Amino acid sequence: MSTINVSNLTFAYEGSYDNIFENVSFTMDTDWKLGFTGRNGRGKTTFLQLLLEKHEYSGYISSQVEFEYFPFHVERKESLTYEVIEEIYPDYEHWQLIREFSLLKVSEDVLYRPFNSLSNGEQTKVLLATLFIKENSFLLIDEPTNHLDMNARKLVSQYLRSKSGFILVSHDRAFLDHCVDHILSINKTNIEIQKGNFSSWWENKMRQDQFELATDEKLRKDIKRLSVSSRRTGDWAHAVERSKNGTRNSGSKIDKGYVGHKAAKMMKRSKSIEQRQQSAIEEKSKLLKNIESSESLEITQLSYHKPQLVELDAVSIYYGERQVCDNVSFAIEPGESIALIGPNGSGKSSILKLICGEGLSYTGSLRKDSQLRISYVSQDTSHLRGNLSDYAREQGIDESLFKSILRKLDFSRSQFEKDMSAFSGGQKKKVLIAKSLSEQVHLHIWDEPLNFIDVISRMQIEELLLEYNPTILFVEHDSEFCKNIATKIVELTN
Missing domain, CATH: 3.40.50.300 (P-loop containing nucleotide triphosphate hydrolases)
Structure with a gap:
């Protein structure tokens, strides 16, 4: 050791x-x-x-x-x-x-x-x-x-x-x-x-965050009280200083030396309170060092007029002579969150691509409305280049919402000016997820969306999905994410 x-x-x-x-x-x-x-x-x-x-x-x-x-x-x-x-x-x-x-x-x-x-x-x-x-x-x-x-x-x-x-x-x-x-x-x-x-660390972090937030609230009240007190004391000092040139009710002149001394004393007290106020502000910023911030968002999904968005009946997919999945049957209904699970090579990604309209060879029946609008998040992020504002315009999505989602997922504002090709693998995946959540669609289809994404952002993505409840079909190997998000599980076998 x-x-x-x-x-x-x-x-x-x-x-x-x-x-x-x-x-x-x-x-x-x-x-x-x-x-x-x-x-x-x-x-x-x-x-x-x-x-x-x-x-x-x-x-x-x-x-x-x-x-x-x-x-x-x-x-x-x-x-x-x-x-x-x-x-x-x-x-x-x-x-x-x-x-x-x-x-x-x-x-x-x-x-x-x-x-x-x-x-x-x-x-x-x-x-x-x-x-x-x-x-x-x-x-x-x-x-x-x-x-x-x-x-x-x-x-x-x-x-x-x-x-x-x-x-x-x-x-x-x-x-x-x-x-x-x-x-x-x-x-x-x-x-x-x-x-x-990790669970014990996260529990400790949540307790520390709650302590910091409680301290923050107390400090905000103290700062407000000190600010009012400082302003009032400063006003008094300036009022007394102005009175040096005035007269008493009796008509006699004011002792300017006495009044000046009093004003200076009050001004010193005002400065002391301002210093205490500044110290409180600095203390607040130190205490809030590790709070992971988030922003409120307005995410909506298009409503669908039929009881089923997609239905697969006995679907088998082929690449040439090779069959990658066999006899797959399930339906997607509005509001469902479906986890498509199974070992590597069982055809999960192929099912997603088939639903998205890629021309794969298959037998069985796939039924979906021609008006169905789908947002797809692929495993591949290599195509991401250019800045985020141009990307939002090219994709036809609300730039403000898109960037707000990225802010929630820990993008700093300085990242917005960088070329996406310089982003980490996790940051590129966040771009695709934020784009998908910003699109006006009936169905989200995500293929291993969490690869490279940090654990806190994973939990925040969970919170978004649970809060806004979009209809989604996804492939993901993170068991906690599947347990927390899925309303239905479809399991494939090799």
Whole structure:
């Protein structure tokens, strides 16, 4: 057991005026299982890169262990899987790798298949197994769940629960709860570590937020009282000062020295109250350092005049000779929130594309009105370029509502001026979700919308969907999101 010490860490990217980290200090134990959480763009991946010495910084990071980063970069994906592993870790012991494979339920024969022929889930598990056979390393695991279905996530979380000595970046609450014993969180103004899983950290954060809000209310009242008192005292002082040139009722002249002294004394008292007011304002801003703000929104969906929007009856979809799903039947009714679940490769995305009107080959019956208006969120974000204002105009959506949704999902106003191609993966997904919620449609269809999106934004998206209750069909592997949002579940099998 050893420690990783971070002391007075300060870092900003070249050309940026804002520090991502400023005088950050904390200590981690190398035996801990740390869940790493924080809003998109707060610096989680940047911090991992600093541990790996990818950037220069001021301050100190001291450790007696080496750091290993996941996911590994695979240069030649057409190589056989065992060759990919040898490239990453030339001195690995075969028996150790097979031991990890058995824990992850990976068949040994994948070693002799081209790496790019493996599913995304299989590739993730192979690389995780390779990661954990490296000894004397502290592991930096960056979002391993993005390509894992629900069953694979459960399996990998059980696997990680049996390990120690890692930082895990994940936005899946159930996944974090099952396999970490500490939470490392990047907040609005600091980084902190708490013992426990994500749920216990979130409960503590909610209590702290309530305390800060209660303190904020008290301080607002104090500031208002001090402001009135300061203004009144200042008015008195100025009134007394003006009276120096006046006369008493008796007709005798006023003692200007006495009045001036009195006015100066009152002015000093006024300044003292103003200083107390300013101190209260500064104290308020400090106490509210980690409140995650949100804005009220007006989201509406077009009403539909029929009892069913879409109906599938015994639908099977084909890509050439290959059947990707078989005999799928379900209907979508107004107000429903339907989770389409199943293992990778069971045809979930194909069902969504078929409903959206893509020309897929299928048998069975698909019934939908030609007037039905659908908003689709795809997994792909690579097409996003240009600024947000131009994008809103091109999409024909209300720019004010679109940006208000993004503000709720933690976009700073400075982000509105940037090119979307520079956004993180999570920020690009938020753009697609905000666009979809801004569209006037009958049905929303979302394909894995939460990939790369931070956990707090996930909960805020849940709140939006529960509050405005749009009709939605979605594919998502976040079990908590599905449990909280879905009014109906349609399960596919391979």
